[in-house]
Amino acid sequence: MSVFGVYGVKNAAQVIYFGLHALQHRGQEGAGMAVFDDRGICQHHRGLGLAGEVFSQSVLSNITGGLGVGSTQYANVSKGGYDNVQPLFFHHKTGDLAIAGEGNLVNSAQISAYLENNGTMFHTYTDSEILANLIKKNGAEDRITRIIEALNMMEGGFAFLIVTKNRIYAARDKYGIKPLAVGRLGDGWVISSETCAFDLVGAEYVRDVEPGEIVSIDAKGVRSTRFSKFQKHKVCAMEYIYIARPDSVIDGCGVHAYRRETGRRLADECPADADIVVGVPDSGLSAAMGYAERAGLPFEQGLVKNRYVARTFIQPSQEMREKGVQMKLSAVRSIVSGKRLVLVDDSIVRGTTCLKIVKLLRAAGAKEIHVRIASPMMTHPCYYGVDTSTEEELLCAHRNLEEACSMIEADSLGYVSCDASVASTFGCSELCLACFNGEYPTALYDYEK
Numbered sequence: 001m002s003v004f005g006v007y008g009v010k011n012a013a014q015v016i017y018f019g020l021h022a023l024q025h026r027g028q029e030g031a032g033m034a035v036f037d038d039r040g041i042c043q044h045h046r047g048l049g050l051a052g053e054v055f056s057q058s059v060l061s062n063i064t065g066g067l068g069v070g071s072t073q074y075a076n077v078s079k080g081g082y083d084n085v086q087p088l089f090f091h092h093k094t095g096d097l098a099i100a101g102e103g104n105l106v107n108s109a110q111i112s113a114y115l116e117n118n119g120t121m122f123h124t125y126t127d128s129e130i131l132a133n134l135i136k137k138n139g140a141e142d143r144i145t146r147i148i149e150a151l152n153m154m155e156g157g158f159a160f161l162i163v164t165k166n167r168i169y170a171a172r173d174k175y176g177i178k179p180l181a182v183g184r185l186g187d188g189w190v191i192s193s194e195t196c197a198f199d200l201v202g203a204e205y206v207r208d209v210e211p212g213e214i215v216s217i218d219a220k221g222v223r224s225t226r227f228s229k230f231q232k233h234k235v236c237a238m239e240y241i242y243i244a245r246p247d248s249v250i251d252g253c254g255v256h257a258y259r260r261e262t263g264r265r266l267a268d269e270c271p272a273d274a275d276i277v278v279g280v281p282d283s284g285l286s287a288a289m290g291y292a293e294r295a296g297l298p299f300e301q302g303l304v305k306n307r308y309v310a311r312t313f314i315q316p317s318q319e320m321r322e323k324g325v326q327m328k329l330s331a332v333r334s335i336v337s338g339k340r341l342v343l344v345d346d347s348i349v350r351g352t353t354c355l356k357i358v359k360l361l362r363a364a365g366a367k368e369i370h371v372r373i374a375s376p377m378m379t380h381p382c383y384y385g386v387d388t389s390t391e392e393e394l395l396c397a398h399r400n401l402e403e404a405c406s407m408i409e410a411d412s413l414g415y416v417s418c419d420a421s422v423a424s425t426f427g428c429s430e431l432c433l434a435c436f437n438g439e440y441p442t443a444l445y446d447y448e449k
Contacts, residue, residue, distance in 0.1 A: 001102030002026035005069040005161040007217045008188030013063035016070035020051040022197035027074030030085035034098035035068030040165035044089045071100035099128040103158035103178040103385040107445035148227040157384030167218040174228040176211030194248040234432040234441045241375045253428035261424040262374040263290025270414025272370035278302035280345040287374035288344035302336045337365030347375040351395035354408045371410040376436035
């Protein structure tokens, strides 16, 4: 999922459209936007598909106004479909609002039960609908107090944008698990899941939203409110490892720089006797460069990616992921044939992609394949928005290193350590490493065994 908001920007719909293009890698099942015009009327459009498929030029030309929010949808099997595409729009006597969010609450079942027992009926499975109902159920007179009290009932990793006819609120969870950044665009403002979207729309990065903070933007300017005194900088490690684009900066650490450094440390911790280093496009390339640099081996483009195939990890079903791998990558036989390879990838989750790639390279004549992973072994589910909510999905949940190596049919397998992962942020941020070490920053509520 991704969120992208604008305030005080001419032709907001066009800006949101380009912002969603830059964030398309975070979700490819659906896209939507809600824009308030000068009369305070919200124009809301959403659909299934990529942003370019959902928003034609005729649709965009009919959406006017300078304040709005957009989102791309990353679906799993149970929470996909049109109804769950965000932003969601709500009518209310205190004022209309649109909400888009990303991440995942770990206490959604408890909150939903509380709301349902007090008369709420839900139309979606989204945390944004939960937030909207908490805000409206709260009896406080001013909206910021209602938002603060609602957010303090929510536990997990999240980033929300709440838009009214004259204001935008940007909130980040108190652990800082999900990233959210503020940028300046002319006399207006933009807020994005990743800073890479700022470059495309011509905005200047200003700062990150802090954990436990609500940034409010309206005609009076930019204001900061803390909804929680408890604060941690536990940004999701998978943001750096896989999810974010390499040209983004999260909490002061460049994603490409992080990945390249993990590659260097991976070479130190897991050397291999090989001829060349091959990276798995796209998120494994930066680490492969770092590995080759530290190991003194040539970095070669042994795999070519079909640019018109979506990211396989975020496909909603296992069958679609396997088909996606077959369509996504091709081996360059002239480079890999007869060579001993170090194959560097960002992570192994289910093992689907890695096994297919190893077989692909062997079929192209690779002599040896030594797989090196620029993240620790993923042994625990993620409950904060990465689609790995059961141990059964994880290659390494119940396998040791040798067993995992056998499953992917590699000649050897090595992972970077948790310590190296943290050190690769250059001190900019702590990391949530729960999927690697089982140390969850929050209570798990819905997911307690």
